[in-house]
Amino acid sequence: MPRTSVVTGSASGIGKATKELLMERGETVIGVDIHDADVVVDLSTAAGRASLVEQVSDLSGGAVDAVLAVAGLASPTATTVAVNYFGTIATLEDLRPLLVGSAAPAPSPSRRWPRSSRRTTSCSPHSSPATKRMPWPAPQSSKRAARSWEP
Structure with missing residues (x-):
C-alpha cells in the first residue's frame, strides 16, 4: 500500500526535490504551495492555513502517513516569520489528527x-x-x- 505524504513548499527548491523523490519511490504525495501544487494556499495567512487542512483532508480521504513541512522564505520580512514559523507550526499541529488515522505501520522499537x-x-x-x-x-x-x- 503506497504511503501518502504531505509536502509543503512543493513547487520549488527542497520541497520540490522531496516531492519528486517520494513520487519516484511510489508514494502518493500531496504538494502544498502558493502556486503549482495540489493544494494552493498561502501559509502566511490564517485563512490559508485553515484551507490547507480542509483541502488535504479531502484529497487524502482523512488520513496521511507523513507531513514534511518544508515551505520557507529567506527574506527579512514579517511574511517570512508568518510562513517559516506560524505556517510550520499550524501545518504540523493541524494535520496531526490525519496522521493518527494512518494505516502505515509505526516504527519498530x-x-x-x-x-x-x-x-x-x-x-x-x-x-x-x-x-x-x-x-x-x-x-x-x-x-x-x-x-x-x-x-
Missing part, C-alpha cells in the same frame, strides 16, 4: 531513538547543564573529532 537511563556528562568547554542531561555525547571539538574519525 529498533528504529526509534534509543532511550537511556544513564546520563552522559562531559568536561568539554561546550558542556552546559542542559548538555549534561542529554542521553547522547556532548559535542566534541573539531580537532578531537578529526583525530577520532576513521574511514
Whole structure:
C-alpha cells in the first residue's frame, strides 16, 4: 500500500526535490504551495492555513502517513516569520489528527531513538547543564573529532 505524504513548499527548491523523490519511490504525495501544487494556499495567512487542512483532508480521504513541512522564505520580512514559523507550526499541529488515522505501520522499537537511563556528562568547554542531561555525547571539538574519525 503506497504511503501518502504531505509536502509543503512543493513547487520549488527542497520541497520540490522531496516531492519528486517520494513520487519516484511510489508514494502518493500531496504538494502544498502558493502556486503549482495540489493544494494552493498561502501559509502566511490564517485563512490559508485553515484551507490547507480542509483541502488535504479531502484529497487524502482523512488520513496521511507523513507531513514534511518544508515551505520557507529567506527574506527579512514579517511574511517570512508568518510562513517559516506560524505556517510550520499550524501545518504540523493541524494535520496531526490525519496522521493518527494512518494505516502505515509505526516504527519498530529498533528504529526509534534509543532511550537511556544513564546520563552522559562531559568536561568539554561546550558542556552546559542542559548538555549534561542529554542521553547522547556532548559535542566534541573539531580537532578531537578529526583525530577520532576513521574511514
